[in-house]
Amino acid sequence: MMPLTLALVLCCQETAPQPDVKALVARIDGKDPEACFDAVARLADLPASARAEIDAAVAAMPDELAFYKSALAEELKTRDRLGDKYTREARVTIDAKDKQPSEILRDIMEQSKDRVESTWAFQGGGGQQPVTMKLDNVPYLAALRTLCKEAKLRIYSYGGALTLYRGGGDGGPTFQYRNHLVTIDSVQRNRRVTFGAGEKRSLILSGQVLCDMRANVVDLSKVEAIEAVDDKGRKLDVLPDDKPDTLADESAENAANANPHLGLTMTLAPPEKGVEKIARVRAQVVLHVPRTTSRYVVPADKPEKASDEHFEVSVESTTTVHRQIHTIVRVRPKGDLKAFLEMPVQIRMKTKDGTERPCYANGKVAGGAVEYTAQRYQTAEEQMQGRVPELESVVIMVHRETVERRIAIEFRDIPVE
């Protein structure tokens, strides 16, 4: 009986009413980037049976929409490659009238399956002016952004998880796509004189990629700006990253970072005087997602070494100070240390309440191994409930192989003056 039930469920899923492929493709008109990318995301989430129809509709799209066509093609390719690991977009429906922001957030979290950390925004009763918002079947990040705008909150990435804080201004230009929020936090007109080697002038857009834990991102590899146009319609050249060309460094090879690096910069030729805005910037963000991961769990009460053919992992010390758990983790590769330093590492702490949270961690090379100092901060929820977290185990993940995940991004009207 069970297999039949399962077959029926699967059959129902496949035959459930689907959004009209043609209508979704028609929304990709290049006018509103977020609407275009929402359509891209929804097309990518359609069942495999819709693929032929998608391909046919996309083939008919005009050439001026090539950027979105390639974004969709890349998304479909990623979906095929990641298979079960491909994260479907969480969508939510919110109908709130004069509700406390914390209640709306809880609603978003319930519908999106806890993608947002309990937050500091409402600590001490702050950020609690009633809010009215009505959204129908929107990406959960869009709902979160609307809530933030209405309740004057900001979204941050906190140790690899999203959380909300109070205040902090309106925020810079933001682009949202699936599990990712991409922000431009500052625009910098830069003139760098390298003595004895000349000068470079550039416009640098700096920001970050914020993603929830389900985005499964371990690192930002690079940002490839594709095109930029100023408000006078002139193209701005895309330049290589403006890195200092110094004649000395301090043992840079000694550092090993275990925090996902998600800072983003795009370097453009500086616009002429009088230009007030960058009308459009299009780019591809290249992220790393894990392909092959060695995962080690070291219990806090039995800090024995975990070992396999790749690594020997030990927890050297663990202390709880001011409700923060500090630990020192040592990872000794059995192969090439240099190759190991290229591999993204993530450290998480599992506490006795059953939650597993990412940590901030920095590593140093010492005697053929890397020693990571990792900290897990008390969450807002723990603080509000007066709970001191108790460590159960330390989870160390070494991503031996990663694959690239490309997402297209587009910003409009970035102020430069």
Add this chain to the structure above:
Amino acid sequence: MLKARILAALLVAAGVALPQDDDPRLAGRVKELVEQLRSDDLIVADDALAGLVKLGPDAVPLIRESMESASMDTRLRLESAVKQIARNVRRERAIGKPVAVTLRVADRPVAEALGELAQKSGKAIEFADLPEGRVTVDVGNGSFWAALDGVCRSHGGIMWRIRGAKIAVEHRPYRDVPKVVLGNLMMYLDELSTSTYSQQGHKWSHLRIAGRLAWVEGTRPQTATLAFDDLEDDKGVSLANQPNNYGGYDAGGPEGPALSMPLNYSHQTVLDDGATELARCKGAVTVRYVLETKRVISIPNPAAARGQAFDAGATSMRVEDCTATARTFSGRIAVTRSGEQRENLQIKPSDIVIVDKKGNVCPGKSQNQGSSSMHNGTNWTITWYYQVSFSLPEDAEVASLDLQQPVDTEEIVLPFDFKGLKLK
């Protein structure tokens, strides 16, 4: 005589060779200078004192011997000579002997010239796959850095680079950076960047000049500070007229072995957009060596002493929190000091050190994280907070966390006056 033996032992420990007791020429010279020291003519006596100091540690036992029969006045002068010799020994230990190089090559393959420089200076220079080329350099009894830069300049297609504790020469265009060489030290300016930021409706400007102080192995200073007296672009914009002129590097220096430290200068201003050169760029780098320190407070087994205050007079230190293993220690340290003069209560981050079980002082990264202060009408009480991080060598173990204070320092000033520095 006992004091003389103790000093002699110290000098031996410092690696200073002591004379044979039966060196008649040295004994004669000491006798002669001690005689002159008794002169009523102050100039003669001062010259004699300088002469004795110049004889160095070899002369100390003989000077001590001559104290036994000297008058009080002469005895004081002789003690002064011994103290100055001892200081010179400490100074040489900290600052190192100047590495003087003579490199005279004419139309020689670059690899040969670099090899000769490495051999004559005793300093390793890493290079590989350099483009072929011949160089001509004429440095007589000069600095290692001047000779190295001379080789790169003569070739034109290679450039030196300091990588941690290594000196490398790489295949890249030669850069004639503004620099000053003094003995084993070289200061140079690497880059100037000027930026205007827009962020969420706010706008601000920022100018930064990044340089570096380099030294040769064994002559690492504790701190270096870059300051400008006059800095102006060719459009007349003064870039040094703000008070927040800061520089230097007092975070315990770079971690691990290193041959350079950053020199930074910044403030909220911006070059004229059309400026093509720095018309004036005058200032100095002040390099500080610590010759002798005094242990003020020592916290044994600091990982186990969290929250416990350790006092010495009007100074108190405690470990607020920490993470540690046998050979690493990182955490937050609070140091409280009281006194009438606020400016005398400052603690430099580099004054906090770890001492290992063999008694070696191990510097690490230390950063000031702010302070709190109170004044009761008479005295100031200031608590300074520091974030520290120490990583000891593989075979070392943490014994104590110490607060040390320098009791004898030596400053070396490298003045510079660059005119017409090109910005294009």
